[in-house]
Amino acid sequence: MHFLWIETFDKKHDFEKLNSDISCDICIIGAGIFGITCAYYLTKLGFKVVVLERDEIASKTTGHTTAKITSQHGLFYSYLIKAFGLSYAKAYLDANETAIKNIKEIIDKENISCDFSYQNNFIYTTNSEDLQSIHDEVSAVQALNFPCEFVTNTGLPFEILGSCMFKNQAQFHPLKYVYGLVDSIYDSCKIFTHTTVNDIRQNKNGYIGYTNNAKVNSKYVILASHYPFLKIPGFYFLKMYQASSYLIAVDTKKKLFDGMYLTAKSPTFSFRTAQIDGKELLLIGGADHKTGTYCNFNASYGILEKLAKTYYPNCNVLYRWNTRDCISLDKIPYIGSYSRYMPNLYVGTGFQKWGMTSSNVAANIIVDMICGKENPYSFVFSATRMKPIKNINEVKNMVVQSAKSVVLDKLNPSHLKFDEIKLNSGGIVEINGNKVGIFKDSRGKIFAVKPVCTHLGCLLSWNDVDKTWDCPCHGSRFDFRGKNLYDPAIKNLQTYDIE
Secondary structure (H helix, E strand, O other): OOOHHHHOOOOOOOOOOOOOOEEEEEEEEOOOHHHHHHHHHHHHOOOOEEEEOOOOOOOOOHHHOOOEEOOOOOOOHHHHHHHHOHHHHHHHHHHHHHHHHHHHHHHHHHOOOOOOEEEEEEEEEOOHHHHHHHHHHHHHHHHOOOOEEEEOOOOOOOOOOEEEEEEEEEEOOHHHHHHHHHHHHOOOOEEEOOOOEEEEEEEOOEEEEEEOOOEEEEEEEEEOOOOOOOOOOOOHHHOEEEEEEEEEEEEOOOOOOOOEEEEOOOOOEEEEEEEEOOEEEEEEEEEEEEOOOOOOHHHOHHHHHHHHHHHOOOOEEEEEEEEEEEEEOOOOOEEEEOOOOOOOEEEEEOOOOOHHHHHHHHHHHHHHHHOOOOOOOHHHHEOOOOOOOOOHHHHHHHHHHHHHHHHHHHHOOOOOOHHHOOOOEEEEEEEOOEEEEEEEOOOOOEEEEOOEOOOOOOEOEEEOOOOEEEOOOOOOEEEOOOOEEEOOOOOOOOEEOOO
16 A cells, blocks of 8 residues: 555654653644644744654644645535524634635745645536535525535536535645644654653643653643543543545546545545646545445445546556544534543544644634633534534444444354455454454464454454454554554554464
């Protein structure tokens, strides 16, 4: 697998692991686009900031995004108006439009070369059954006094029936942007990589963040770790799940279109272009599913490659990558105070695949909260909100899935036999009455783990695309050796030696 953004930029700085205790004003846990944007704003304001990252900077969700900078988040505003009202929907739109402007201002101010370009963004359909939804969305957005158009002509290599178009949206190279932010604060902000925070505890002066080798004392803490690893009192595991999606970058050997595109309804496909090493590539994304549910190559990358070959028969697939996104149950990000019981602890999560603008929205809200300023958009995204859940079916499905994975799946016997596991594949078998996760590499070497998530104890499922163990409850992931890859889990799996 080749990762487009990660493999196509030059990193200027290497960062060390935190090995000794340190104190600061603000500790930021997570160095994706959200965490680094917070660090940028706060450092420029004169705060003493420490950033702790368990891997490399922007190497997870930020480094695996489509990198569209847009306030058009699907057919979303008709939903917002119906569910929350006009003023709420207008504030959501204004917050994300402001984020686009903020990102461009930072790029210009810091002279960041990150392939930023303005693009029109389209939510389109080729299905007559979805056409009314497009018209409804156009009407909804126009009711918010935002310039939105219904159009039938696009640059796509196939005909559409209609689309909702937003002008002056944008795209960029996300790692070039994030490392540009890092460069601008490199001398005044302390960043540590390969440093996992295991716990956060309150004391009389604020908080202590505990890593394997050191402690960080700070008055404020920002959880920018994608999915919060603290279970209580925030209880985010009860109101959020993760979804997986896949992307490919192809050399079509043809001149490509302008604009960014997304299908109106499932099956979802995303299109944009990118200039990479002097070549214009087409990026195609889609094949979404809840993390932890079964998926194979044909149902993921295979779908995207078949689509590419349909319109560009001679194209070459140069990059494949996938990502995970946190989805809140009411489809609104959680931004602000982590819990009413933990003052000065902040969170930004549930960006629902729109992290480029949401990260800037979140950073500005939290920076304003730390500075004691009123942010005009904070009420929209309140992380401690107790509003009635609008999507009751999704809540029910999440609770049922969690209960099933924590209890029932563990009790049900596994019908897979050890000899039935093929080379370069995995599955769960019964050994002496215990469930064991088995992976056989291409030479027959066996890797055995206890297939139970170290977050809340859900039974894991085998991912035959990435050769990982994935949690169907909250989206934690582990490689076949048991190493933890994605939050909210932070501990590795127990391993067995059965050879």
